[in-house]
Amino acid sequence: MTAQDTIRARARELLESGEVASFVGWEAGRFANQTTPLIISDPADADKLVFNEYCVNTLAKYVRDLVPRGKVGLVVRGCDSRGIVRLIVDQVIKREDVYLIGVGCPGVIDRKSGEPLKKCTECRHNNPVICDEMAGDEVAKDAPADRFAEVREVELMAQPERSRYFESIYAKCIRCYACRDVCPCCTCRECFVDARRENWVGKQNNVAENRFYGLTRVMHIGDRCIECGECERVCPMDLPLMKLNRKVIQDLNDLFGEFESSMSLDEGPEPLITYDLADREEFM
Amino acid sequence: MILNKKNLTPLLESMAAGRDVFVPARVDGVAKFALFGEGVECAFDLVNTTMPPKDLLFPQTQKMYHFDVDANGNYRIREYDESREQVVFGIRPCDMRSIVCLDEVFLTKGFVDEFYANAREKLLTVCIGCASAAETCFCESMGVDPQAAPNADIMLQDCGEVYRVLAQTPKGEAEVANWAAFVEEGDAEPVACELSLAVDMDGVVDKLEGLYDHPIWENLSIKCLNCGTCTYVCPTCHCFDISQDMRRKDGVRFRCWDSCMFSEYTMMAGGHNPRPEKLERVRNRFMHKLNFFERRYGMSLCVGCGRCVEKCPVALDITRLIDDIGACDVVPVAQAE
């Protein structure tokens, strides 16, 4: 019984028993080794579900639109489960809204190049952090070499060079907001980008506005980022967005103690929404 | 006439004398049309660029007019005209077809958009046919011949080692006239380009009329993220927003790309939004691509370049939608519009 068969069988049972109103997984895409998310509510479609090493998308955020229809069944690996924890801790959904089928993740292969995706080489939690049942056994995976290697590489640049580096990044951004729409931490009802009356950020596409959007997004999700790497994967311009997120995570860990966000439902408050009297004092 | 691929670069240098020549190139890892010059090495091996050439005719942010207060306190409006002589060298037949769609939108139906019209007149299009196709290309199914572009000024059909030069407009003939140093006589057979992806388009437009409330849209839009990627990489998407940049008393009013996928695209001041949910937006986008534009201008708004199929974060695929529509058993209700 491969993980895929277990998932299919369990999905059919859950949907038939009515315990779950809809089930989220992956299905085969049109091209070789391509997968695309699949949301089913009819048990007969359960056979379309696939689980292989090409399941690229993280599914957590779909639950937000499906909860009004009833309980949602979901296949969760490491990143999906942390996305679900993030949604629960941010009170977007409740724990009983979802039924989680955990499965260990060996790492996803890029269907074009054949090597593991960048986000999977850097993944440190490939087994689900919470789940109702396991569809396959956990997969051991050696921890990546150095979590903040790319951050340090940018920090070593000289100041003018770094400034030009980030200006070239912001010059490429086309403001399609795919990074915001895929991120499980980005769940505001009305994003500051869409608040046209307040006009925080204009609609024109120039370096200044792109920097405003980029920096604001990092500051909004910095301490809650689950490092799933989806923002980098979905960016049509391949901007290295994780370099910004990881920089904030590295500083948070250095300054306020090691904190791994979205690991369990009852974890402590994120660093930026709490304080400590004995914090480091730099501004005296 | 034949143009050997070896003397492409000298030809480009000669053309770039008085004009901006844009060639497909990888700039910082992004495949787009970049100004030919030092530091830009052309990538004619690319099947197609990620960013479409519509940026040359319809820039992502385009200043329209500047307004300030003149001597006796009245507002004064001065238009920008940033259009200049441009050549796009290496545009593909599917993008050439997208320019036809943009021409229909901006130059017809009672109002001529002069920003687009100025840029369009000053643009010389040199189209290069495709010898090989990517897995996501389906231009033939949308009525585009990978080795022909009727509305290009100059058509270079890829014949392996050489290009077969066809000047198709007076402007093209004038340009080819001073290519004498690089072109020699003779003829060559263009390489046939096989596409691995094909869709069956006939009957789809009429079928869509009756599919407006079909659950097909529900299953499609549920997995869409509603980001703007597909609309910004699409060569035929032409929606724009108008806003202004202020500096105390004077300012600039510009227009910039907008996407029907954004939530505030049709949000009205009173709070009413005719397309509040993903379902309406995704349906509106694909109906516009496959049906609305056809009813209004008589041609499909999808040219089969495959960029949205390539770049969609959740692999939401217009070709699979076309197949699903074909499979639907709804009797096509031909609307006499």
Next chain:
Amino acid sequence: MSGIEISHGCAKGERPLIPQVCRVVEITQETPDVKSFRLQTLDGKKPFDCMPGQLGMFGLLAYGECMFVVSAQSDEWVQFTVKKVGLVTEQLHALCVGDEVSLRGPYGNWWPTEGCKGKDMLFIAGGIGLPPVRSFLLYCLEHREDFGRIDLVYSGSKYDDLVFKEQLFEIWPNEPDMHVHVSLYREDPQWSGDIGYTAPYLETLDLGPEDGNRVAVICGGPSLSRTCRESLVKAGFDEGNIITTLEMRMKCGVGKCGRCNMGGHFICLDGPIFTLEEIGRMHSDV
């Protein structure tokens, strides 16, 4: 289908997105949040001449522009009636006489003045929907002999929300063969007249379709126009004789920015005026 013929996509013009600078010559405060502005060009002439029902993109250079119906016009000015609902309208309400604004137009099609000749007219409007209807009503009153009996059914949520009160209660009731019926949604101390939502109030007036000789013109919020359409069709009106003006967010006003589309049609260029029968054929998610 003996419906009314409406011309579509008939607006023309060059340099469509470039406004002209106009001056506000007169401001009348209709209600606490509705003002009417009369505009002239800087050298005192009429900005553009337009048919009744056409639209103009009226706004401030510093804040933006919005699409409004030309609610009235004479040979020196055009008038727009603006309700304060958003960012730009708020700034418009802060204008005073003599300020300079940006104006471009005319856009959109116009009321079928030819098609409705010789028919009885039933105007139905809700709240801020009266200005568009009034542009047709004023035309009918100027060419009174071309039209039969005129009825105006107008309703608002509060007495203060009723626009053009002076014309509504003093001038129009005395026009020959014209009947004004006004109702409020809820009780209001300043109001002793009828109470009721527009659609039920319309049914109490039993204004039948006169077997095709009466044309209904509707303009109001989404709920009003939906309920009134149903009650009119139930009363026997032919869908071709019910005309309505639609409203969506508009940015360019010339059918290019793709925002106000109803199916393949653009409300700013092919509309905003359609018959109910045409709307039925379009994919509408208004």
Next chain:
Amino acid sequence: MSVVETNEAAAQVPENWEPKIIAFCCHWCTYTGADLAGLNRMNYPANVRVLRIPCSGRMNPQYVIEALNKGCDGVLVCGCHPGDCHYVTGNYFARRRMMIFKRLLEYEGLEPDRFQVRWISGAEAGKFRDTVMSVVEQVRALGPLNLTREIPYFELPAVPDGEEAFDAVPEEVVPEEVSA
């Protein structure tokens, strides 16, 4: 006109260039301190424009980026000393947020002296003046901010130099007779 300042263009310093600095001052402590500095006739350069915010906790990082984009060369955020905050915990959150944001801006290539945060209480008028003076000198030494800023930057009236630069009380404006 919207001025497109590319990196090279801003590098050379125009001759009478004056740094433009915005100080976000917390209403309860630093703003009172600044007021006290004015009361005691303490002179500090007028390059700093003071903006009052309810608490340093209200300091939104977006204000800093908007200020830099709109043309300021330096940003100063001041708040009450930890423990003095009128809202008890405002400056504790601000301390964390500003530490992270300062490192993020430096990571993106902003010179460290351009974005500074200080705790200045209501009584420390001298500290406010010294902080403002040191920030102005540091930013002046760094020269104009050479980030690409396509948002038109404010061109405020030139700062009057010489000794009357500091007595900022405008003399009575005598309305000359309005010609017909």
